[in-house]
Amino acid sequence: MDLRAVSDRSAASGSGPLTGRALVAGTAEGAVLYSSEPLSFWGGYDAETGEIIDRRHPLAGQVGADRIMAIPATRGSSTTTAVLLEAIRRGTAPAAFLTRGPDTFLALAAIVAAQLYNRAPPVIALAPGDFDALRRIPRARVEPAGTVLAR
């Protein structure tokens, strides 16, 4: 329903920064953890350790804490938001989220975390081509305007 909200313009072909829509604005820098597969945080992310525990997911066994997590979207359970909120409280959440179009579940968890804990990972919705370009970016910096710079 939200895909129209993101511009089709893609910067992926050039070498400049990618600019998405900051659903939740903020600054973060870290190693990019990329997958083209959607992830449910409930049953997929361990809030105690930050490990990805969905055994069927390509990122299974990786740790998301402090990484720039690039996933196309969340999927499945409506409890994803609760698991992410708990991870943010514990400090085991990713440093930022980059998605392929807007993901409302990630945005909600970040918005509630800002209310409860005064901190929230930025959530940036990218155009599809820009999201796919993240595959080749090992490390990135996210800026408040929704700009993503390769580092």
Next chain:
Amino acid sequence: MTSVRLDERDLAFLGGDEGEGARLAMSILVRMADVVGARELLDITAAHIDSSLYQGPATLEFAERLADGGARVRVPTTLNVSGVDEHGWREWDVSESWAAPARRQMEAYEAMGCEPTWTCAPYQTQARPGVGEQVAWGESSAIVFANSVLGARTERYPDLLDICCAVTGRAPAAGLHLTGNRAGQVFVDLSGVPRRLAEEPALYPVLGHWIGLRVEGRIPVLDGLPVRPGEDDLKALGAAMASSGAVGLFHWVGLTPEAPDLDAAFQGREPATRLRPGPAALRTARDELGSGLSDAEGLDLVVLGSPHFSLSEFAALARLVKGRRRHAGVRMLITTGRAVRALAREAGYLDAIESFGGELTVDTCILTTPMLPESIRRLMTNSAKYAWYTPGLLERAVAFGSLADCVESAVAGRVTRDDGAWTSEP
């Protein structure tokens, strides 16, 4: 600043006129309305709350922030499963350190005026929203049932947001609330499903799993099966799609309220994608639902009831187990709601099930409360949702089979499955 058009009531909530809890709820709602690009909020007539699930101190803190801030629900509101079987948790391996905060979270939602239904299938016993009714439901399997089978209108509300809608009686006018966003997008042609498989109830969770992986968040339209599915079938189908994908609505041509015919289901548009599952693909999908447990291997637990077991499922199970007894090494657990348990007791179904050695847990399920002892390592289920989440959430092996397979396996003490329907040809 927001570009969402707010009316006087919305502004009163935001200004704190209705208390701090309601102010917090409305401020989150308005932020989310901006995120989804809604121009305004709309009135809802009912809500179903998934936020009641205890996931650690953060979810309890959120619930108590609202409740202590005087938040009260404005519309009839049912509660999804909780983090603990309120009265029965001591019979399993739940620790006091988990049960205490989980119970506190239950109390917070009851204090906000929610009905203590504690079930992921409220449509089995509670008042159902009608066709076209605007509601705010959480719980992925309940959302897809409300939209698809009941024809009510709810967006896929995540935990933390459903309660904000209930407390304000409002929801962003976006997504599946709006007619134009409810058109089918993917055509699923079921004419390649063999008749014998079409008559097998385990087809539905498997088919849902297969579809969810392929359509992700889009709206599938199903047609061409020679058999009319029942409500339990549609419950299993939707829950599976909502686990492996992010499906909030499907149409079944000639069956669901918004799909009297193909044209209506697609609102006159052309499907963007067509899928046609055949017997080989469905057999593969069935096997994918299992993880780390093969046929003929030993078994510790048969678990049924995700989404919560219905009265008609209790009737079917009672018929299968009557006069029999489970293997000494295999426990059988059925997860259901309090209301359905009472009805199943009254109907006499529980006599046969308890004589068989079956046990019941209410209010919650194996995925949402840490109830299984360490000694239980190998599970079997007829639920795609249980099968999908067991490896990650419970770190245990799981096999998927039909209800009859589950009963036979519980008696045999090892995984036994009748492959007849799955190897049939069209």
